Amino acid sequence: xxxxxxxxxxxxxxxxxxxxxxxxxxxxxxxxxxxxxxxxxxxxxxxxxxxxxxxxxxxxxxxxxxxxxxxxxxxxxxxxxxxxxxxxxxxxxxxxxxxxxxxxxxxxxxxxxxxxxxxxxxxxxxxxxxxxxxxxxxxxxxxxxxxxxxxxxxxxxxxxxxxxxxxxxxxxxxxxxxxxxxxxxxxxxxxxxxxxxxxxxxxxxxxxxxxxxxxxxxxxxxxxxxxxxxxxxxxxxxxxxxxxxxxxxxx
Amino acid sequence: xxxxxxxxxxxxxxxxxxxxxxxxxxxxxxxxxxxxxxxxxxxxxxxxxxxxxxxxxxxxxxxxxxxxxxxxxxxxxxxxxxxxxxxxxxxxxxxxxxxxxxxxxxxxxxxxxxxxxxxxxxxxxxxxxxxxxxxxxxxxxxxxxxxxxxxxxxxxxxxxxxxxxxxxxxxxxxxxxxxxxxxxxxxxxxxxxxxxxxxxxxxxxxxxxxxxxxxxxxxxxxxxxxxxxxxxxxxxxxxxxxxxxxxxxxxxxxxx
Numbered sequence: 001x002x003x004x005x006x007x008x009x010x011x012x013x014x015x016x017x018x019x020x021x022x023x024x025x026x027x028x029x030x031x032x033x034x035x036x037x038x039x040x041x042x043x044x045x046x047x048x049x050x051x052x053x054x055x056x057x058x059x060x061x062x063x064x065x066x067x068x069x070x071x072x073x074x075x076x077x078x079x080x081x082x083x084x085x086x087x088x089x090x091x092x093x094x095x096x097x098x099x100x101x102x103x104x105x106x107x108x109x110x111x112x113x114x115x116x117x118x119x120x121x122x123x124x125x126x127x128x129x130x131x132x133x134x135x136x137x138x139x140x141x142x143x144x145x146x147x148x149x150x151x152x153x154x155x156x157x158x159x160x161x162x163x164x165x166x167x168x169x170x171x172x173x174x175x176x177x178x179x180x181x182x183x184x185x186x187x188x189x190x191x192x193x194x195x196x197x198x199x200x201x202x203x204x205x206x207x208x209x210x211x212x213x214x215x216x217x218x219x220x221x222x223x224x225x226x227x228x229x230x231x232x233x234x235x236x237x238x239x240x241x242x243x244x245x246x247x248x249x250x251x
Numbered sequence: 252x253x254x255x256x257x258x259x260x261x262x263x264x265x266x267x268x269x270x271x272x273x274x275x276x277x278x279x280x281x282x283x284x285x286x287x288x289x290x291x292x293x294x295x296x297x298x299x300x301x302x303x304x305x306x307x308x309x310x311x312x313x314x315x316x317x318x319x320x321x322x323x324x325x326x327x328x329x330x331x332x333x334x335x336x337x338x339x340x341x342x343x344x345x346x347x348x349x350x351x352x353x354x355x356x357x358x359x360x361x362x363x364x365x366x367x368x369x370x371x372x373x374x375x376x377x378x379x380x381x382x383x384x385x386x387x388x389x390x391x392x393x394x395x396x397x398x399x400x401x402x403x404x405x406x407x408x409x410x411x412x413x414x415x416x417x418x419x420x421x422x423x424x425x426x427x428x429x430x431x432x433x434x435x436x437x438x439x440x441x442x443x444x445x446x447x448x449x450x451x452x453x454x455x456x457x458x459x460x461x462x463x464x465x466x467x468x469x470x471x472x473x474x475x476x477x478x479x480x481x482x483x484x485x486x487x488x489x490x491x492x493x494x495x496x497x498x499x500x501x502x503x504x505x506x507x
Contacts (some may be wrong), residue, residue: 073311090450090470097449102387104402107453108318119447125267126446129473129481154405154407183466187474197378197431206380 022106029099036231040083043234045077052149052240055164055247056228058082058171062144078141082230085138090133090183091220132184142179145172155249163248166237173230178222181215256328258286259296264348270337276329276390283316283338284323287350307459308398310394314350315339320457322397323350341399343452354395360414363442365423370432387467388424388479390460393417397454397464403447413444416454416464423468426475440476445469 050057065074149172190209256477310324344352397416
């Protein structure tokens with residue numbers, strides 16, 4: 001029982017000489033997340049559309065600007081939602097507290113600690129305790145991304161498959177795993193209960209919680225994979241809009 | 252394998268100390284505790300090292316090997332071939348002598364955690380699905396390596412603000428128990444200080460029992476605290492229902 005909670009067995013048999021210096025991992029995190037943030041700023045602040053025929057960039061979906069007739073920095077109306085979701089995500093919290101706050105840079109590191117530390121007890125970091133609300137908003141965005149992924153298969157001349165269609169589909173799938181493996185969602189569907197069999201429905205919430213727990217063991221993997229897929233989807237569509245590349249239709 | 256290992260073992264007491272060099276003949280399957288026993292028996296009979304079962308079950312021989320919090324009896328020497336093996340006491344706790352630290356603070360914290368208060372007399376009739384989660388926490392051997400590596404305790408001396416990962420497990424074990432009737436959420440939010448944890452998972456990384464401390468205990472407890480103290484809709488509904496945030500809410504499970 002309880003397999004999803006069991007960790008993967010770790011081997012202690014490796015030669016410790018192969019261990020990386022403690023600062024390598026946080027620096028890699030800083031570089032990747034830093035580049036991603038810079039790219040996102042470039043995309044959000046310097047572009048007003050993310051649509052190329054039937055492809056819609058995840059940065060610009062849903063088209064809130066179109067709904068209200070606002071057409072200044074369209075992505076700003078939407079991009080804050082996934083940003084908020086990722087910023088308050090339990091996995092990314094680990095990464096950026098280590099990478100950017102250096103708190104700690106790594107376990108049992110020898111660097112001098114920052115003088116003041118209050119964890120997540122004070123604002124603004126206490127905001128992370130409301131991760132569930134970011135999840136609610138991210139779920140709405142995810143629904144629109146699935147709509148975009150489906151529409152990406154319908155070209156002017158009917159159904160077809162382009163490289164862009166596949167990228168948007170993979171992006172929607174990875175974001176689905178990332179969203180539904182969330183710790184806050186795991187709490188919502190059953191983690192908050194102490195007894196699954198006491199309410200007369202012994203299996204429903206347990207099965208749901210158990211499944212989310214299985215996905216949750218790979219939450220970090222989904223987090224990085226979906227970050228890469230959002231990036232790839234947007235970059236592909238941006239390059240199409242700029243005329244740098246042409247969409248490849250598989251059929 | 253080389254013929255011998257070079258160890259630098261911290262020797263001293265609360266007033267100070269230094270690393271002392273020892274050379275120990277290599278043997279197949281040797282663990283760090285074996286090397287320390289060799290030193291004790293042949294080179295330095297006054298070396299203080301706490302140990303008991305030598306089988307990774309008692310949690311006594313916690314120390315830091317080449318900077319990593321580890322059980323001395325579970326750390327093989329053959330992973331350090333060609334290296335100097337530095338053994339130091341756990342940094343988070345006061346030193347008594349050499350590798351022995353005073354971990355009594357943990358036992359004081361343990362007394363602050365309300366024990367299981369069953370809603371029905373034992374023996375309980377429980378379903379396996381209801382005890383799956385807490386059985387993982389029962390694996391804890393109280394080696395306190397998680398307490399040692401927790402940066403709130405280790406780097407920020409937050410002993411007066413946070414119980415530490417070991418006691419988050421302890422609280423989770425009772426709080427998630429299907430037959431428990433005590434509400435520990437106010438304790439978690441205040442004296443327990445679960446908000447001091449910033450989920451950087453070092454405790455999970457060093458746990459020799461491979462308990463997923465952060466994912467399965469601390470984060471679920473943080474979510475329960477969020478339910479009570481941060482979620483504005485839940486707070487509003489609770490207040491409309493005439494309940495106060497800090498008052499423990501007795502759990503009322505149906506007895507099966």
